[in-house]
Amino acid sequence: MGQQLDVPSLARQILNEQQIGVLASSTARGPHLSLVAFAALFDDQVLYFATSRSSRKFANLEQDPRAAFLVDDRGRRVEDLHRAVAVTVQGSAREVDRTSRAPALSVYLERHPHLIDFVQAPSCALMEMSMGAVEVVQAFQQVTRISFNP
């Protein structure tokens, strides 16, 4: 049914359906990948996630805010090869500032109510990743790029 949607709608759907994605940050020695729970607002071109301030990804992003984020709908099936859709968000990530924390937090907690203790701990940072572009991969090899800042 995903095939019937236009590409932005498909990207929006995948981002809304999934709970967890893969964040790529970079270190001097190379890329660093982390599995994180996220909440995305495709139409606002923003994606939120939370991390402990002592984590490596937090340190990496403080050094270099450029990041990529992969979300997909794999199901551990052979058919994933042709059926799975992958959405890669490219952009930059930083800690949500105080003024926009409350709305960001409510978006995040609506998706992940069980993470309330984690995200409200003083040692936890709520991060926002602004979407510069989104690439959607479907049908094994078909890739479409959605640019927000052409």
Place this chain on the structure above:
Amino acid sequence: MSLVIPLRDIRLEDRTLVGDKSFALARLMSQGIPVPDGLSLTTEAYQEYLQSTGLAERIQLELSRKPFEDMRWEELWDAALRIRSMFLQTMVPSSLLNRMRQPIEARFDRAPVAVRSSAPGEDEPGASFAGLHESFVNIAGIEEVLVSIKKVWASLWSDAALLYRKETGLDPSISSMAVLIQAVVVGERSGVAFSRSPASSGDEAVVESVHGLNQGLVDGSVEPDRWILDRNSRSILSHTAPQRDKVLRPGPAGLIMADLSDDEAEKPPLSPDEVRAVLDLALTAEADFGRAQDIEWTLAGSKLILLQSRPVTTLPESGDSRPWYLSLHRSLEQLLRLRQRIEEEHLPAMQAEAETLAARDPSSLEDDDLAAEIDHRLARFELWKGVYWKEFIPMAHGVRLFGQIYNDVLKPADPFEFLHLLEGGRLLGLERNRQLNVLAGLIRKDPVLRQDLRQGLDPGNAEFKTNLEAFWDRYGTLFCHEASCTRDRQDLVDLLLKLADEPQSGRPLTSGTDVPDRDRFLELFSGQSRTEAESLLDLARASYRLRDDDNIVLGRLEAQLIRALEAGRQRLAVRTGRSLVHLRPEAIVQVLKDPEAPLSEPESGPKPQAALELTPRQLRGQPAGPGLASGRARVIGSPADLRSFQAGEILVCDALDPTMTFVVPLAAGIVERRGGMLIHGAIIAREYGLPCVTGIPQATSILKTGDLLTVDGYLGILSVQRPES
């Protein structure tokens, strides 16, 4: 969807929806046995609440900090407290709330009800949860009923229930809870009965009864009259009468304990005919279920009413620890008696014994006498360790009892906020640190003294010398462990020099006076309950303080055992010319008694650390002291490592012994293998305002001195950065 089912409409297929208790009552009701009418709030309500609020996953996150079977009981206590607080803080979503509220209000309005747990599978043969889940009696008004429902739901995750599941290998994640809401029947006399005695294999039945309601009998705070009967002839074989003095009756809300009138105290609650009537009720229930039954009943006027019926569980003869878990939950009255025993009997006796042992020098004894002395000290230490488990650990429940009431009344965001009211009492370990700080302060003020001490000269400062003498007399060496006790004061002087270099050190956050929240807490109560709250707070403070003191006093007894062992070990080492550091106590005794006995050292000395290539980067434990700190790890493998402790380091240890507390003023954070909020390390960390993470398995073997650690005491996370070699 069947959110609410009236008791009389429960069908066979509803059993897993309504739970065992409601199911059994519905069945007996259908047989014409008088049962208080009620409603079952089914497991569907519980599941919908858990799923729609995200609580299901929060509970799993809380319990998945480490494998369930590896959690210590103290960690389960803490997890249970956090989970209960989650339930209290998480609102029932309005759509669900309306569907729950409407039928309950329609049926009971403001009439007082009992809100009882009824978990599916709780009365399975071989696994009885009897007593492990909560019930609340005499609750009036829908808001109060809804709060009680949440508490019953939460009791599925009570520490006792979690411990029991851990013991029996039941998976807590597949458990569920239904709630039975029943009209309260205020009986004048109540009790329990076993249609077949669980204690004997013969044809005996048991009836127990108290004046008033039977919650006091069930939780052990009111002693019942007890009759043994012959099941077949219905004749009474024996009657045991207790000292009748207390009675539990409905108060304005909940229940209150009162004194029995002299008249009631005089006579047994039941006449012989009434005892037989209760037996008949139990036998009727047994006939219906085809198995021996354990019933609860009450007599309202002359009407005998059945409150509950479940199979008599024949528990395995040994190995079932449910009684011990249940014993951890004690009433205020029981805890007050326990406190008295600990403070007036056990601690003074332990102190006296430690002093008696200290006065006897083992190294001057002949071989046979020394062997006997070691045996004696081993036996005494084991005996006191037994008392520690049986009395001191249940005493810690005072802290939790207080915490539960604090959380119920104030619903704080941090379920451990109540600890602030308990801190700052007179901890022995802190008292010693205060005196260390006085000594360090003298060094800070006197550069000549500092110079003298650095150069190993006899200090000219008389005040310092007097204080040091007094400290030494009182506490002796700080660096004592099984292999040896350093008699050299230089260790103490070195520690004092380090402390003197730290302007901030040695000052616990709390000053030992009342924290301001005390009044705020007590203001929430008035009249009789105010007195009770004060008494509970006082008890909880004692209980908190005793968690530290008991360890220290037990440590003193252990030190005397070690002293005797060391005397034996040294004697044998001189004779054999071998180092016998790891010779076990039994071997020492054996060789002392019989010089011909083979002297075999255990093959395992200090276990060689496995050359694992795994490098920890981030470890999850329990948040035990809020705050965030980074520093180099100082891993304490043996007390001797404490000597190298540098200011600003993170103290990493297996179990922070109260005898190790003196380096805490130098530490930036604490990491401990044992988990829990009430272990000594966590208590001390909170006193000093240090971030603390506990419950890191194998902390001392996977972390290395020099690792750069970030201790996240809010989340219970430890980040590790190992210097590249």
